[in-house]
Amino acid sequence: MKIRIYHVMIIIFFLTLFFIFYKGLKNSNIYTPNLSIKKDIPIFEAKLFDSDNFISSQKIFEENKFYIMNIWASWCAPCRVEHPFLLELNNQKNIEIIGINYKDKIENAKKFLKEFKSPYELIISDKDGLISIEWGAYGVPETFLIHNGKILKKYVGPLNINSLSEIKRLIK
């Protein structure tokens, strides 16, 4: 009897292990970021896009105001896709759009803005990608919705009609 219980326990143990590993096989092995994070915005100092002056993050974001922080580059094709949505968001009264120009040539970035219009209130330059790392970003485009010094929502990849309506709903 004792031996039987012992065998059954071993079988149950290995079956549990098998079940855990079998479930683990179905997990994605691609990085999936946490998109609804209420994290504090990072503190950093960055060069302004069109001048040699530097600005600190504390001076950019005011309390009780909604901000969109958008990481973009002229060489990034999906940024062109999301641009009309940013322009539409720019028409909203209670939100300001801040751009981070990611690893870009200033002439190309200026041409891009001239061609497609700028939705940005302020643009900061991220030549080496270190500011984007401070934001926990790993590519372009990425967009963050910010309120009261906290990141309310993160959008990886280009904005679309769904994310646009979600942002509009959240800032109401």
Add this chain to the structure above:
Amino acid sequence: MRYLKYFIIIIILFNFTLLNAQDKNLESKITKNLRCLICQGQSIYDSDSEFAISVKLLVKKKLNEDFSEKEIYSFLRDKYGEWILYDPQFNKNTYFLWLLPILMFLIGGAIIFKTFIIKKN
């Protein structure tokens, strides 16, 4: 006296190179333990993607600012989660991962002990 001067200069130069080499070793060690998030199956050390280039630069910068290896891991874990580390830390999410091999070893050992040694006696 002149030889002593040359000797001291050589020693200083040699030590600078050694210091640099140690920094480089640590930099490689750290970047080899970081997963490139946009390229499957590659470490930051192996990858030449824009993201990996930036992380390599960040590790170098943090080392220059006297950050320790653990502090760099903790900074990146805070930004990207546990997934960025190849060698996950021992915490409540990874207890099972770390303790399972020991548990299996103990159970396996107990089975062998019971079947072969006790039965033999």
